[in-house]
Each structure stands twice: as structure tokens, then as C-alpha cells.
Amino acid sequence: xxxxxxxxxxxxxxxxxxxxxxxxxxxxxxxxxxxxxxxxxxxxxxxxxxxxxxxxxxxxxxxxxxxxxxxxxxxxxxxxxxxxxxxxxxxxxxxxxxxxxxxxxxxxxxxxxxxxxxxxxxxxxxxxxxxxxxxxxxxxxxxxxxxxxxxxxxxxxxxxxxxxxxxxxxxxxxxxxxxxxxxxxxxxxxxxxxxxxxxxxxxxxxxxxxxxxxxxxxxxxxxxxxxxxxxxxxxxxxxxxxxxxxxxxxxxxxxxxxxxxxxxxxxxxxxxxxxxxxxxxxxxxxxxxxxxxxxxxxxxxxxxxxxxxxxxxxxxxxxxxxxxxxxxxxxxxxxxxxxxxxxxxxxxxxxxxxxxxxxxxxxxxxxxxxxxxxxxxxxxxxxxxxxxxxxxxxxxxxxxxxxxxxxxxx
Amino acid sequence: xxxxxxxxxxxxxxxxxxxxxxxxxxxxxxxxxxxxxxxxxxxxxxxxxxxxxxxxxxxxxxxxxxxxxxxxxxxxxxxxxxxxxxxxxxxxxxxxxxxxxxxxxxxxxxxxxxxxxxxxxxxxxxxxxxxxxxxxxxxxxxxxxxxxxxxxxxxxxxxxxxxxxxxxxxxxxxxxxxxxxxxxxxxxxxxxxxxxxxxxxxxxxxxxxxxxxxxxxxxxxxxxxxxxxxxxxxxxxxxxxxxxxxxxxxxxxxxxxxxxxxxxxxxxxxxxxxxxxxxxxxxxxxxxxxxxxxxxxxxxxxxxxxxxxxxxxxxxxxxxxxxxxxxxxxxxxxxxxxxxxxxxxxxxxxxxxxxxxxxxxxxxxxxxxxxxxxxxxxxxxxxxxxxxxxxxxxxxxxxxxxxxxxxxxx
Numbered sequence: 008x009x010x011x012x013x014x015x016x017x018x019x020x021x022x023x024x025x026x027x028x029x030x031x032x033x034x035x036x037x038x039x040x041x042x043x044x045x046x047x048x049x050x051x052x053x054x055x056x057x058x059x060x061x062x063x064x065x066x067x068x069x070x071x072x073x074x075x076x077x078x079x080x081x082x083x084x085x086x087x088x089x090x091x092x093x094x095x096x097x098x099x100x101x102x103x104x105x106x107x108x109x110x111x112x113x114x115x116x117x118x119x120x121x122x123x124x125x126x127x128x129x130x131x132x133x134x135x136x137x138x139x140x141x142x143x144x145x146x147x148x149x150x151x152x153x154x155x156x157x158x159x160x161x162x163x164x165x166x167x168x169x170x171x172x173x174x175x176x177x178x179x180x181x182x183x184x185x186x187x188x189x190x191x192x193x194x195x196x197x198x199x200x201x202x203x204x205x206x207x208x209x210x211x212x213x214x215x216x217x218x219x220x221x222x223x224x225x226x227x228x229x230x231x232x233x234x235x236x237x238x239x240x241x242x243x244x245x246x247x248x249x250x251x252x253x254x255x256x257x258x259x260x261x262x263x264x265x266x267x268x269x270x271x272x273x274x275x276x277x278x279x280x281x282x283x284x285x286x287x288x289x290x291x292x293x294x295x296x297x298x299x300x301x302x303x304x305x306x307x308x309x310x311x312x313x314x315x316x317x318x319x320x321x322x323x324x325x326x327x328x329x330x331x332x333x334x335x336x337x338x339x340x341x342x343x344x345x346x347x348x349x350x351x352x353x354x355x356x357x358x359x360x361x362x363x364x365x366x367x368x369x370x371x372x373x374x375x376x377x378x379x380x381x382x383x384x385x386x387x388x389x390x391x392x393x394x395x396x397x398x399x400x401x402x403x404x405x406x407x408x409x410x411x412x413x414x415x416x417x
Numbered sequence: 418x419x420x421x422x423x424x425x426x427x428x429x430x431x432x433x434x435x436x437x438x439x440x441x442x443x444x445x446x447x448x449x450x451x452x453x454x455x456x457x458x459x460x461x462x463x464x465x466x467x468x469x470x471x472x473x474x475x476x477x478x479x480x481x482x483x484x485x486x487x488x489x490x491x492x493x494x495x496x497x498x499x500x501x502x503x504x505x506x507x508x509x510x511x512x513x514x515x516x517x518x519x520x521x522x523x524x525x526x527x528x529x530x531x532x533x534x535x536x537x538x539x540x541x542x543x544x545x546x547x548x549x550x551x552x553x554x555x556x557x558x559x560x561x562x563x564x565x566x567x568x569x570x571x572x573x574x575x576x577x578x579x580x581x582x583x584x585x586x587x588x589x590x591x592x593x594x595x596x597x598x599x600x601x602x603x604x605x606x607x608x609x610x611x612x613x614x615x616x617x618x619x620x621x622x623x624x625x626x627x628x629x630x631x632x633x634x635x636x637x638x639x640x641x642x643x644x645x646x647x648x649x650x651x652x653x654x655x656x657x658x659x660x661x662x663x664x665x666x667x668x669x670x671x672x673x674x675x676x677x678x679x680x681x682x683x684x685x686x687x688x689x690x691x692x693x694x695x696x697x698x699x700x701x702x703x704x705x706x707x708x709x710x711x712x713x714x715x716x717x718x719x720x721x722x723x724x725x726x727x728x729x730x731x732x733x734x735x736x737x738x739x740x741x742x743x744x745x746x747x748x749x750x751x752x753x754x755x756x757x758x759x760x761x762x763x764x765x766x767x768x769x770x771x772x773x774x775x776x777x778x779x780x781x782x783x784x785x786x787x788x789x790x791x792x793x794x795x796x797x798x799x800x801x802x803x804x805x806x807x808x809x810x811x812x813x814x815x816x817x818x819x820x821x822x823x824x825x826x827x
Contacts, residue, residue, distance in 0.1 A: 060469065063497055084498070084499020090494075115764065116800050156505065175805075179799065180758050180764070185819055187815065196815075350565070350566075352524075354562060388800070389589065390526050396585040396588050398588050400596050405598065405603040409595055409607060409614070409615075
């Protein structure tokens with residue numbers, strides 16, 4: 008049985024092709040590379056029914072993933088995260104068919120584990136021994152952990168302001184961790200230099216071609232979880248945008264396989280913070296690529312990306328699906344963390360909260376129509392972001408008792 | 418179609434029975450109550466094949482759960498957590514068939530969500546509007562969140578030393594949170610008083626009968642994940658012990674259904690910390706119940722329970738399965754957090770690490786035999802316990818570069 012139907016790598020800009028048997032980074036023209044599969048063979052050999060008895064993780068789609076020898080699979084059980092009907096939040100927002108795909112229920116509590124699982128597995132397959140990457144925290148944590156299992160040495164550089172727990176994950180995994188007094192772009196420059204100085208594999212966002220294949224599985228799962236009928240709208244908190252590009256790629260591949268109808272694509276929405284909204288600006292100005300954002304800052308640290316290497320792919324995916332790009336401010340993001348927890352009991356990350364806030368706004372604008380099926384990607388667990396919640400609880404001594412104010416009992 | 422085959426509640430001490438249609442707490446004799454099912458009906462109406470097309474969460478076993486009307490289901494997508502082959506750790510420990518069931522991949526990052534999902538759903542079903550509970554942190558966080566979705570008011574009391582993130586979860590969910598300068602037993606006394614003063618439902622461990630049914634699903638999943646062939650040994654970090662009691666109950670029910678063979682039970686191991694080991698002491702002394710542990714203290718806060726209400730059930734489950742009880746010290750627990758992360762890339766909680774340390778010790782003693790299949794329960798995500806890892810990373814300025822020491826590159 009063929010484990011992977013991977014064919015080759017191709018450049019979406021200049022159409023050059025590359026082999027998947029060797030280490031690859033960017034195209035010589037500077038563009039990220041994408042993975043192509045033998046779709047005709049797949050079409051005759053792979054059916055929806057094949058999935059029924061497989062374990063609920065992203066490797067259930069191995070035919071559509073680039074890892075060729077199962078032995079190279081590095082896994083912590085990632086994937087097939089819940090698709091939750093957010094009844095109470097949906098009622099408040101007048102979106103009765105509001106769903107959340109909860110990427111908090113994944114190793115290291117962040118959807119970055121999808122890209123890490125597939126990226127590290129393929130790195131192992133092509134013989135990478137040492138890699139480096141800049142990160143806003145969660146990707147570095149995930150890659151460190153998967154690299155530990157794969158016995159690949161990792162060098163991670165993250166901003167000082169990145170979520171503190173992600174440092175701990177890197178160190179626990181034995182990564183070589185550096186903090187930088189700057190943003191992810193500054194971390195990227197330091198990594199670029201280290202890659203040259205120490206001959207490391209560069210695992211920066213989209214500088215290796217396989218992370219996107221891991222992220223793609225979110226799109227495959229959304230389709231499978233809705234029984235191969237895609238929703239109307241998908242909202243995705245967008246920093247580097249790999250997930251959005253991946254979901255788009257997944258849906259196109261499913262159309263090619265004939266597993267979902269050709270006619271209908273979900274409208275993809277890139278959600279950013281008003282403190283860092285380069286994609287939204289480019290979208291509003293009708294451009295095909297984005298300018299770097301000055302003085303980027305937002306509480307939703309994962310989407311604090313001033314310049315995305317895949318900006319042109321993000322803008323293309325939005326345009327092709329009749330989607331849009333929208334920014335929300337930090338106050339609305341923090342409000343949404345609290346209100347989703349109180350309404351539906353889900354403690355989401357600020358990036359996920361941004362996507363909920365955007366859904367609310369797009370419904371008010373009637374961009375989201377009455378009765379449409381809407382999926383919000385919550386890209387990580389709220390527990391990785393303790394600073395989004397203030398605690399002011401009474402402290403009792405052992406012999407004290409609770410005295411409830413009339414106002415505290417709801 | 419019958420959603421639940423629940424029959425009634427019974428007392429494992431005095432055999433009194435109670436209805437599942439009304440709110441119930443302890444038996445009038447003071448013992449916890451257990452749930453009985455209509456096993457004969459189930460046997461003819463429920464097959465393994467029924468599970469194939471169901472979503473990968475604990476509600477796939479709804480026939481064996483106490484919630485009778487599907488409408489009362491309160492869910493965040495909990496259950497069917499990964500069963501991971503820990504190849505590298507297993508090699509180091511000389512347990513090649515070492516598996517981890519990773520309960521970090523669950524809402525709120527703790528296995529407490531299983532008990533909360535089923536407990537809160539059933540509370541909703543019988544008309545509970547306000548409940549209270551003492552907690553070492555994670556259970557309170559989980560119950561707060563599920564209660565939010567169910568629109569049940571929750572009053573949570575936890576020790577000041579409980580993991581700080583769990584306070585945040587309670588507050589985010591809108592719970593009425595109190596901190597106590599003491600241990601969970603002190604929190605329990607305060608809750609007991611509040612239950613009387615304010616007429617609250619008491620959701621303390623085993624004082625309501627349904628949490629255990631949620632925890633039971635770990636046992637059902639272990640059996641299903643090994644294709645209905647049970648492993649040789651299951652190690653469980655034991656505080657209140659509900660999970661261990663639940664796993665035992667699940668396996669007995671599966672035997673009754675004929676889904677697993679009658680002859681073979683996994684040997685159940687209760688793992689405690691040397692700083693709080695009442696069950697281990699009772700086990701070593703051949704007793705059927707445990708004395709309260711004085712000055713309980715351990716880094717594995719979730720198992721810092723000086724007196725478990727279900728001690729007699731824990732000891733019974735160990736005895737009936739030819740299992741054992743074992744304590745490990747805090748230094749070994751912290752070492753194991755680091756070594757599991759470095760070997761297999763899994764960042765486990767200290768309670769889970771205790772179970773790994775116990776497996777290692779039991780293999781050295783040859784209590785775990787050559788080639789046996791061993792399952793360790795990692796009861797929560799390491800990211801909830803940032804204090805288990807020390808970070809000492811270099812801080813770079815934007816224009817600096819990485820200077821690797823010969824010794825830092827592995």
C-alpha cells in the first residue's frame with residue numbers, strides 16, 4: 008500500500024519544480040514552495056470510506072501528506088480536534104450555526120503542532136539533523152517537542168514578550184533557546200544568520216515546504232466533520248497565514264478528488280488585530296501583497312506578524328473564495344475571551360477570541376448572512392495565556408466560612 | 418433509540434438503592450453511590466460495531482453513561498485522547514511496550530473534564546441550579562467551565578497553592594472562587610458549610626455519583642484503543658482515586674458485556690507521592706481503608722489528597738486486579754517531567770510524571786515483567802505547571818547574533 012501520494016514540489020510564482028527526496032527551502036526565485044500530489048492515482052485508490060476505521064488524528068489523511076515512509080512519522084496524537092456547536096455564543100451573536108474548531112485540544116495546546124508534526128517528520132525523512140526557527144512562541148514550543156522525539160537538534164529564537172509558557176516547553180524539550188528584545192522579524196534575522204553560521208536547516212514559516220501540509224489537515228477535518236459539506240464561512244486569525252493557505256489548499260485538493268462539490272467554497276476570512284493588520288490593509292487597498300506593518304503590537308501575540316512571506320497566497324485565497332480581511336481591536340479581543348468562556352465554557356486564546364469578535368462584527372455588517380454556517384478557528388488553549396484574565400478572589404483561613412454577597416450569586 | 422441504559426444508584430457498602438431521576442449525594446450510610454446499568458438489555462442492543470461511525474469523544478459510549486436525554490449533554494469535545502507508544506522513554510526504562518494515554522489533550526488540559534462533562538450534564542438533567550466543590554485546582558476549573566455552558570452557578574474553593582492557571586479558568590468561566598490558606602481537606606470543610614448555608618448541590622469528589630462515570634470512560638477508551646485486548650498494567654496517579662475506581666468499573670462492565678475476556682484484568686497501580694501516600698501506607702499494611710496523611714505536601718499537587726472518601730474502593734480495585742500501590746519522591750517526579758519531554762517530546766504534568774517514575778521503579782523491581790504492555794495515565798497538560806521547568810536562556814538585542822558554545826550543540 009502506498010502511504011503517501013506525494014509527487015513533487017512546485018513554485019506558485021515561477022512554476023519551477025523540485026524533488027521531495029532532498030532538503031528544500033525556498034524556490035530560487037524567493038517564493039515558498041508548495042507540495043503536489045498524484046491526484047489521478049489518489050482519485051482511484053483513496054475513498055472516504057478508507058477513513059472510517061482510522062485513528063482520530065491527522066495521519067488518517069496520510070495519502071495526502073508528504074511523509075513517504077510511515078517509520079518517519081513523529082507524532083504526539085495531534086489532529087481531529089473537536090468541532091463544537093457554540094450554541095450560547097451563537098445566540099448572542101445572532102449566528103445560530105456558529106461552530107468552533109478547538110485547536111486547544113492538541114499537543115502543546117496550539118495548532119502549531121500540526122505543522123510541527125508533519126514538518127518534523129518530513130525533516131527526519133530527508134535527513135535533517137539540526138534546524139532553527141524564529142517564533143512568536145507556540146510554533147517554537149511545538150517544533151522543539153517534535154524535534155526531541157525525532158532526535159533533531161532545534162535552535163529557537165523568540166521575542167521576550169512571547170507567552171512565557173512557550174519558553175518552558177522549549178527548554179523542557181531540550182531546545183537551544185534564545186530570547187530577543189524585538190519582534191518575530193528580528194528573531195527571523197538572527198535565525199537567518201545562525202542558519203548560515205552553523206549550517207542549520209531553516210524551519211522558518213514557509214521557508215520549508217511541509218509545515219503547510221500539516222496545517223492543511225484543519226481543512227480536511229472541517230470537511231470530514233461536516234460530512235463533506237463545507238460551511239459557508241471560515242474565520243482564521245492570521246499572522247503568518249499558513250493555516251489559511253493550508254485550509255484553502257486542502258479544500259482545492261478535496262474538490263479535485265471529488266469529495267466535496269466543485270461549486271461551493273467557504274468564504275475565507277483573515278482576521279487580524281488593529282495593532283498589526285498588514286493583510287487587512289493590503290486587502291482593502293486591493294493589493295496582491297502586503298507592506299510591512301510599523302510598530303506592530305497586539306495582545307493576540309500569535310498574530311503579531313508585521314510581514315508574512317506568504318502574503319500573496321493569503322490574499323489570493325481570500326479573493327478566490329469571495330472572503331475578506333478584517334481587523335478587531337485588543338479590547339474587543341479580551342472581552343471576547345471572557346464572553347466565550349462565560350457563554351459556552353470554552354477558554355479560548357486571544358487569537359481565537361479575535362476570530363469570534365470578527366464573526367460578531369461581520370454579522371452586524373450582514374456580511375455573514377442569516378442562518379449561515381460559520382466556523383471559527385480557535386488556534387490554541389486559553390491556559391497558555393494567563394494574562395488575559397484578572398483574578399481577585401477572597402482568601403479564607405481554615406476556620407472561616409464563605410459569606411456570599413447577594414450580588415455574587417447569579 | 419435508548420440513549421442511556423442507566424438503571425439506578427446503589428451503595429457498595431450497605432446495598433441501599435436510589436433513583437437517578439432526582440438529585441442524590443452520599444448514601445445515608447455515608448458511602449459514595451455507584452451507578453448501575455441494565456446490562457442484560459445492553460448486551461442485546463449495543464455492539465462494538467455501533468461505535469465505528471461515532472465522533473471521537475466520550476459520548477460515543479452514551480449507552481453506558483447516566484445522561485438520559487441527549488439534550489442535557491454539556492460538552493466541549495472531551496474524550497478519546499491519544500494512546501501514544503512511548504518508544505524512547507520505554508527503551509530507557511526497558512519497557513518496550515510503554516504507552517501513555519495523554520489526558521492533556523482535553524478541554525482545560527486536565528482529565529478532570531471527563532468527570533465534569535458527565536457530572537454537570539447529569540446535574541443539569543436532575544435540575545441542579547447551583548453547586549459547590551473543593552478542588553486542588555483542575556477539577557474546579559473544569560466544573561466551572563462546564564457549569565458556565567449549562568447555566569449552573571458554581572462556587573469553587575481551592576488551596577492558595579493550587580496551580581495558578583486554574584484560578585484564571587474559574588474566573589473566566591464566571592465561577593464564584595475562594596482561595597483557602599490550607600489543603601483540599603480544609604477547602605472541603607468550607608464547602609460543606611456553604612452547602613448548608615446556601616442550599617447548594619455538593620459536587621465534592623464522590624459526594625455526587627456521576628463524576629466517576631465520566632472518569633470511567635478512560636477505561637472504555639483504553640480497551641477500545643487496544644482493540645478490546647486490555648494491557649497488562651495501568652498506572653494511575655492517585656489523589657481522590659476516582660479515575661482508578663472508574664477504570665476498574667469500566668473494565669468490569671466491559672467484561673459483563675462480553676467485549677473483553679473475563680479472565681484477564683490489567684493490574685491497576687495507584688501511584689502517590691512520598692509526601693502524601695495514605696493509600697500506599699494502607700496497601701502495605703494490608704488495610705481496607707486509609708488513615709489521613711499528616712502534613713501532606715508534594716509538587717504533584719493534584720494528588721495531594723490526605724484522605725480520600727473512596728479509599729476502600731481504590732484498595733479493593735488494586736487487590737482484585739493483583740495490582741499495587743507505590744510512592745515516588747518529588748525529585749524523581751521533576752526528573753521524569755524533563756526526561757519524558759526530552760525523550761519523546763511530551764510535556765507531561767507532575768502527576769503523570771509520577772506514574773512514569775513508578776513504572777520505571779516497578780520495572781527495576783521486576784514487578785513489571787519483560788515485554789509487558791504498560792499504560793501510564795498522564796492526567797494533564799504540562800503547560801498548566803510552568804514551575805516544573807527552569808528557564809535560563811540568553812537574551813539577544815536585535816543586532817546581535819547567536820554564538821553557540823561547542824557544548825550547547827548536542
